[in-house]
Amino acid sequence: MKTTLASLFEHYLQRCSAELFAEYGVELTPHDGESPGSVSDGVAGVIGFAGENIKGSLLLGTTSAVVRSTYPVSTANGAEPGSSALVDWTSELSNQLLGRLKNRLLLHDVSFIMSTPVSLAGDHLRHPKLASANQRSVSLRAPTGIVVVSIEAEVDAGLEFRAEPMQQCDVGVAGEGDVLLF
């Protein structure tokens, strides 16, 4: 089967999402059922990216309960993090997810610059239908709710990428958790 950029997106979205949430103690498993039509108490983080032959955005949508379960800071007296903290952390999760995805795509010779993320919270958030050939979406189940991650990219015809990834050490990409002191 021919490797397309869209198939790479799909593969890494699933893998990177599961890896990232696992870092914060939450197991994500594939969710084959229908995605929720609209979500009450929803949160969504969006972050854009742009490179020489590619531009697009990544969206991470889920519920406050899921984001709360990944929240890395102990609050005073064990209180739950407030809504503004959860919205901020949703931005950071989408930032860390795109960073992780970028680090994987660098091994395929795909490079881009990341923007800063934005996020929002609200009831009745609805995930958009897939609209373009290079849009891919994965749905994953956390113990406290569903996580939907999608990426949409506009790709120029001139974009070339490697179907098989290069070795991380050959490219020199630093991995998550790495500490480099100069």
Add this chain to the structure above:
Amino acid sequence: MEMKKRILVVDDSASVRQQVGAVLASAGYDVVEAADGVLGGEAIARMPDLALVICDVNMPNMNGIDMVAAAKSDGKNAALPIVMLTTEGQPGLVEQAKKAGAKGWIVKPFKNEMLIAAVRKLVGS
């Protein structure tokens, strides 16, 4: 009583600033915060007693690498170690930060003990 060493954490995410701050405070450091590269640069100019700066890369107003370059253009900050803490692992960006004068690069998510070990190596306990 010995003064605690002061560390500036620059990140546009309040959650990350709190997360890093809590880890450093538990290791005995005094932590101050700034929310972007402009505010980080102002904090560096205002606080000559900083022992270390930990700085995100992708931030609004001024990115972290530009903040490092600006801080290092002032000779007073020549000895101030600055470590980048970012989701990015791209070798070109690491090289840019190194050229700008950064002393280290940590890729998020970080392990608490690795962060503390790196900080201790640069500034002591």
